[in-house]
Amino acid sequence: MLQLKHCVVDFMSCVIGNGDDASFCYDSWKDLGPLISFVGDNGPRQLQIHLDAHIVHASQNGMWRMPAARSEEAQALQIALSTITPPSVDRGRDQYLWRNDSGTYVNVFSSKVIWELIRSCSPQVSWDKIVWFKEPVPSHSFITWLAMLSRLPTKDRLRRWGLNGAPECVLCSGGLETHMHLFFECQFSSAIWNCFASSFWPNAPLDLVSIVAWISQNQVNHRSGPAIIIWIILQALVYIL
Numbered sequence: 001m002l003q004l005k006h007c008v009v010d011f012m013s014c015v016i017g018n019g020d021d022a023s024f025c026y027d028s029w030k031d032l033g034p035l036i037s038f039v040g041d042n043g044p045r046q047l048q049i050h051l052d053a054h055i056v057h058a059s060q061n062g063m064w065r066m067p068a069a070r071s072e073e074a075q076a077l078q079i080a081l082s083t084i085t086p087p088s089v090d091r092g093r094d095q096y097l098w099r100n101d102s103g104t105y106v107n108v109f110s111s112k113v114i115w116e117l118i119r120s121c122s123p124q125v126s127w128d129k130i131v132w133f134k135e136p137v138p139s140h141s142f143i144t145w146l147a148m149l150s151r152l153p154t155k156d157r158l159r160r161w162g163l164n165g166a167p168e169c170v171l172c173s174g175g176l177e178t179h180m181h182l183f184f185e186c187q188f189s190s191a192i193w194n195c196f197a198s199s200f201w202p203n204a205p206l207d208l209v210s211i212v213a214w215i216s217q218n219q220v221n222h223r224s225g226p227a228i229i230i231w232i233i234l235q236a237l238v239y240i241l
């Protein structure tokens with residue numbers, strides 16, 4: 001629970017009003033961030049503030065109500081508090097702001113901005129637009145994405161996970177069932193691919209990486225009907241196989 005609170009408050013900031021809503025320990029209402037992170041688990045006891053206390057509970061008669069500091073953190077906190085106006089009923093309710101992409105806090109929440117702030121970005125791959133675009137069948141895109149990452153449960157992977165079973169390809173029985181074999185070294189799958197690809201692409205390559213690389217280099221910026229049809233056919237074949 002505490003972890004969740006810490007995670008959330010990193011992207012929120014509170015502007016103190018009457019102090020009735022904001023948490024003294026967990027909300028980020030000053031430059032120090034959530035005070036529980038700054039003063040530590042013993043901080044609230046030293047400050048004689050309950051963990052669940054609101055900011056209003058740390059003030060009295062328009063003044064901050066703090067005991068004598070017994071640690072460097074508590075002293076630093078009291079110095080910081082001396083620069084902040086205590087809560088007051090005249091200022092209305094506490095207001096929560098959300099961090100935006102420039103690092104400042106605004107009163108508009110954007111799930112996109114927060115997602116961009118919390119996610120780990122991997123290097124962009126050259127084939128992303130072949131897998132993810134507007135027109136395809138979502139399930140086909142998903143399976144194609146797994147195939148590009150070699151994450152489908154092919155027999156070679158199942159055997160590495162300890163599952164018994166014949167390693168041969170169920171489509172041709174002529175090779176080990178790997179991603180490379182299925183897309184499209186396999187006699188069966190290559191025949192299907194060639195059947196479709198030969199009508200618009202003479203001598204099409206027979207491995208998925210080369211196919212996607214070719215489409216990326218030649219057609220990714222040319223979103224014509226035929227180009228999109230090639231993408232859709234490729235994804236459908238990967239999905240069905």
Ligand SMILES: [Zn+2]
Nearest residue numbers: 169171172186
């Ligand atoms: Zn095969």
